[in-house]
Amino acid sequence: MKKRTLINDVASHLQVSIATVSLVLNGKAKQSRISDAVAQRVLAYVEEVGYRPNQLAKSLRTGKTHVIGLVVEDISNPFFATVAWLIEKHAFERGYRIIYCSTDNDPTKTKELIAMFQERHVDGFAIVPSEGIEKEVGAILREHTPTVLFDRHLPGLPTNYVVVDGAQGTYAATEHLLEQGYRRIAFVTTDSAQTQMEDRLRGYTQALQEQNLPAQVKRVAVTKETEKVIAAIHDFIRDEAECDAIIFATNYLTIYGLEAIAQLGLRIPTDLALISYDDHDLFRLYTPGITAIAQPVESIAQNVIDILLEELQNPVDPTVAPSQQVLLPTKLIVRKSSIRQPEQPTM
Amino acid sequence: MKKRTLINDVASHLQVSIATVSLVLNGKAKQSRISDAVAQRVLAYVEEVGYRPNQLAKSLRTGKTHVIGLVVEDISNPFFATVAWLIEKHAFERGYRIIYCSTDNDPTKTKELIAMFQERHVDGFAIVPSEGIEKEVGAILREHTPTVLFDRHLPGLPTNYVVVDGAQGTYAATEHLLEQGYRRIAFVTTDSAQTQMEDRLRGYTQALQEQNLPAQVKRVAVTKETEKVIAAIHDFIRDEAECDAIIFATNYLTIYGLEAIAQLGLRIPTDLALISYDDHDLFRLYTPGITAIAQPVESIAQNVIDILLEELQNPVDPTVAPSQQVLLPTKLIVRKSSIRQPEQPTM
């Protein structure tokens, strides 16, 4: 009933050896000088009965699974969802499968996931590293498993990585606000020291410094409790911030910020201008539209998979080969939330 | 360098046979009457060197992978993302891993994914079935692979499934609108004949019928081209609909609808009241808040995994065992979009 066809069945039916079947199936017929006639018969019969080699056995034998482990921060965040989907698409076209998991930025969970992927014998890794996992990533590298970090990287480690020039992004956004006449620009970010967050902060402070304007930075602790994050932003805007514009360092901070601003009854951009680092469907849809620093998702995915597959297909001595590091530009998408309105009477 | 510890290394170091090590590791020490002393030494040494059995070899030998294939429509839709995450969490706690993929409602892709999961020898399936895959699902069942469908089901097949009572949901939503005084209520749904969509439509028509009010149903073709869907809804509202309220049959239809309504410059709920089947973060955040028929995601996930693990752990003769079918209630979350406003002068 559950009898799957085995390579043995194919071979014995065709009166050839299993080696012949295996070689034909793996495209090594020519180099093993198997006659075209036999090769054709094998292919035809395999097609006919729908024989599929057992991947488990194949992997055990070859040591290759053709699976890439994709470790992202949060697969339900549209940014990661999109990049993951694109990576999956490109990988699929080139014969690789993806298995993915979310770390929720939790180092312990990240370590478990990496261990789990190693147990599953993934051929390579694409990782959005949470903080404090240098040791685990280092261990992967030492095993020579091809690996690419993206979105952020681990400064101490000589790894491949693909990141976005966040500093340039926030610099441009700050300049845009300055051009619009905003002078008191605040920056709301997370309490994490991840490289990409520091980059984003740096672009902002630099742009202000060049104009001798003061920076106002709020670091919000990101927890699972949405309400607390919203409250923190709410209180910052109400009590601390003396500002006419805010740049949020991630799309979800912006979303929380929108909620806080709605609670405070402030109008965008009349009372407060807004720019989000990282775009989101919602920002297009929101009234007014929210200006965003968009990341090149397609390009990120393409670079990650290219580097990974190159290493997978041409294993080089990693003690010699330099790692590849890619820095991609952002694009400012200007919507109404950052455009200064003509003076309106306060009602 | 890449030398992983093998069961052989453990056995020879301890001067026992690999069988002993294997038995101890699989908790069969007692029943094989292995002395506690030996068992302890094995455990201690395994811990010390961090030996992890090769899952590939183990799976090849046992025929079990402890992996469940999760096939959803679109993992970036918050509904599916949440359910997938919950299923993953519960499965993990019980020793199972999840691999997931999105079908985009494409039957061809769905078939490929199912085939791929079978190649990976998943122990069980949780599937959100797209239309026209009765044959494939039938084949899975015939192989006795434990399977649960959810969100919708395939009417012809005697499978386990976990679905939501959409008819009750839209019925309650329609009643709510009627109570608010809306009389011309339209229903925007997709062009698909999937069971859950038909259920949702049924609740709406029934509620109207009971009041002898006419139904206005618009079936929109869902394509990847967002703009077209928005345009279709836009044109419906502008040209066809003679309505003062709309129920959208999915959360993404609502989002497209919001965009169309914004383009038309209509005010919610003054010009048009709105209810969405399936909730979304955005609906909480939007001004005004969008009333939604919320699905019990936690309960869906719990039921799916419970049924699946039960079958996985107590294999029963499927020709005898009846399949399990679960129907869960929805909950109407009333926000401003469906609350009638006091009469306002048209400016």
Next chain:
DNA sequence: ATGAAAGCGCTAACAT
């Protein structure tokens, strides 16, 4: 109580 050995299904070096 413990060990030897037969596979799980496949690949690929080596024979013929």
Next chain:
DNA sequence: ATGTTAGCGCTTTCAT
């Protein structure tokens, strides 16, 4: 040109 066969690392029966 094609067949034989030794593993990949593990589980489990059977013999001791």
